[in-house]
Amino acid sequence: MKITVGRIDKADFPELSLKDIDLKIDSGAYTSSIHCSNIEEITDNGCNLIKFTLLDPEHPFYNNKEFTFKNYSSKIVKSSNGISQERFMIQTEIIIFNISFPIYLTLSERKDMKFPILLGRKFLNKKFVIDSAKTNLSHKLKYKNK
Numbered sequence: 001m002k003i004t005v006g007r008i009d010k011a012d013f014p015e016l017s018l019k020d021i022d023l024k025i026d027s028g029a030y031t032s033s034i035h036c037s038n039i040e041e042i043t044d045n046g047c048n049l050i051k052f053t054l055l056d057p058e059h060p061f062y063n064n065k066e067f068t069f070k071n072y073s074s075k076i077v078k079s080s081n082g083i084s085q086e087r088f089m090i091q092t093e094i095i096i097f098n099i100s101f102p103i104y105l106t107l108s109e110r111k112d113m114k115f116p117i118l119l120g121r122k123f124l125n126k127k128f129v130i131d132s133a134k135t136n137l138s139h140k141l142k143y144k145n146k
Contacts, residue, residue: 002126002127002128002129003097003127003128003129004128004129004130004131004134004137005025005096005097005124005128005129005130005131005134005137005138006025006130006131006132006133006134006135006136006137007024007025007130007132007133007134007135008022008023008024008025008115008135008136009022009023009025009096009135009136009137009138009139010022010023010136010138010139011023011094011095011096011117011138012094012095012096013034013092013093013094013095014093014095015092015093016034016054016067016092017063017065018054018061020139021061021116021117022115022116022117023115023116023117023118023119024114024115024117024118024119025119025124025128025130026118026119026120027120027121027124027130028080029080029118029120029121030077030120030121030122031075031077031089031104031105031106031120031122032103032104032105032106032117032118032119032120032122032123033077033087033105033106033107033108033117033118033120034054034105034106034107034108034116034117035054035055035056035059035108035109035113035116035117036052036053036054036055036107036108036109037052037053037055037056037109038051038052038053038066039051039052039088039107039109040052041088042068044068047070048070049068049069049070049072050068050069050072050088050090050107051066051067051068052066052067052088052107053065053066053067054067054116055116059116061116069090071090071091072088072089072090073088073089074086074087074088074089075087075089075106077106077108087106087107087108088106088107089104089105089106089107090104090105090107091103091104091105092105094123096138097137097138097141098138098141098142101123101127103119103123104122104123105117
């Protein structure tokens with residue numbers, strides 16, 4: 001049984017210290033992405049890491065905290081304007097509809113975008129069906145049960 005999700009919602013990303021962060025359901029995007037800045041590949045004790053800061057100072061959830069991930073990859077992503085670029089990708093956890101799912105997020109400078117997180121088809125596939133007339137279904141469920 002697939003879960004119905006609206007066009008926008010809020011979710012938690014415990015490993016990234018994000019609670020109730022706005023996200024946009026984007027069936028036009030294949031991959032999911034998160035807004036980051038200062039994205040940098042570094043080497044520490046012979047180990048390759050990806051380092052980044054989530055969001056930007058204008059975002060209300062911005063905390064200037066640096067994150068590093070050991071397990072990451074890179075992939076070519078074609079943006080909505082048709083330009084392809086290489087982006088780093090991490091695997092983390094999303095909690096939506098009170099269920100924890102693994103999710104791959106590409107790290108992207110989304111400063112000019114209204115939503116800091118996009119959920120794309122790869123994540124949504126086989127788990128969710130989109131009702132574009134609805135919003136915040138997961139967020140409402142989370143607080144209805146409290």
